[in-house]
Amino acid sequence: MTVPYVPTPRDVAIEMLRLANVRPGEVVVDPGAGECNIVVLAATIFNAIGIGIEINPALVRSCIETFEKLGLKGRAYVVWGDLFDFNYSIADVITLYLGSDANEKIRLKLSKELRRGSRVVSHDFEVPGWRPIKSIVVNGPFRTHRIYLYII
Numbered sequence: 001m002t003v004p005y006v007p008t009p010r011d012v013a014i015e016m017l018r019l020a021n022v023r024p025g026e027v028v029v030d031p032g033a034g035e036c037n038i039v040v041l042a043a044t045i046f047n048a049i050g051i052g053i054e055i056n057p058a059l060v061r062s063c064i065e066t067f068e069k070l071g072l073k074g075r076a077y078v079v080w081g082d083l084f085d086f087n088y089s090i091a092d093v094i095t096l097y098l099g100s101d102a103n104e105k106i107r108l109k110l111s112k113e114l115r116r117g118s119r120v121v122s123h124d125f126e127v128p129g130w131r132p133i134k135s136i137v138v139n140g141p142f143r144t145h146r147i148y149l150y151i152i
Ligand SMILES: C[S@@+](CC[C@H](N)C(=O)[O-])C[C@H]1O[C@@H](n2cnc3c(N)ncnc32)[C@H](O)[C@@H]1O
Pocket: 002, 003, 004, 005, 006, 007, 008, 009, 030, 031, 032, 033, 034, 035, 037, 038, 053, 054, 055, 056, 059, 081, 082, 083, 084, 096, 097, 098, 123
């Protein structure tokens, strides 16, 4: 299962975090974080703790450089590793931009590990087998994007 790096546009990412109703101090985890744009927005705009999981070391390095540049020590983290090895029980909110196959696979982990009331927002791809509580369409710079909200 290969998921390439395609960043969620900033405005779409902000709408994802808004739809998930991220509150200050909550833990937002982005499995497959890319350059950690969503992690950074969670920390800087929503005053949350952001954690990214990323397998590509060049992208992990980029995350760390951005955190240092923005002074996000203690508020933004990145884990270099496979998103299917992480334990998500720490998360209040999960942001997904992976694809249907990966969403189906991670659903099993999230169902086991997330606490009741945790929120999952997914960009463009539904989580197979879950029914979204809400879905919205957001205009991006080049196309429209759909965001799905799930509550555990
Ligand atoms: C479509 S991008 C999404 C990036 C970011 N979440 C966003 O929305 O802007 C998917 C990312 O997942 C990463 N990825 C793919 N498979 C992974 C795995 N098994 N474990 C961790 N990261 C993975 C890729 O390297 C890529 O950066």
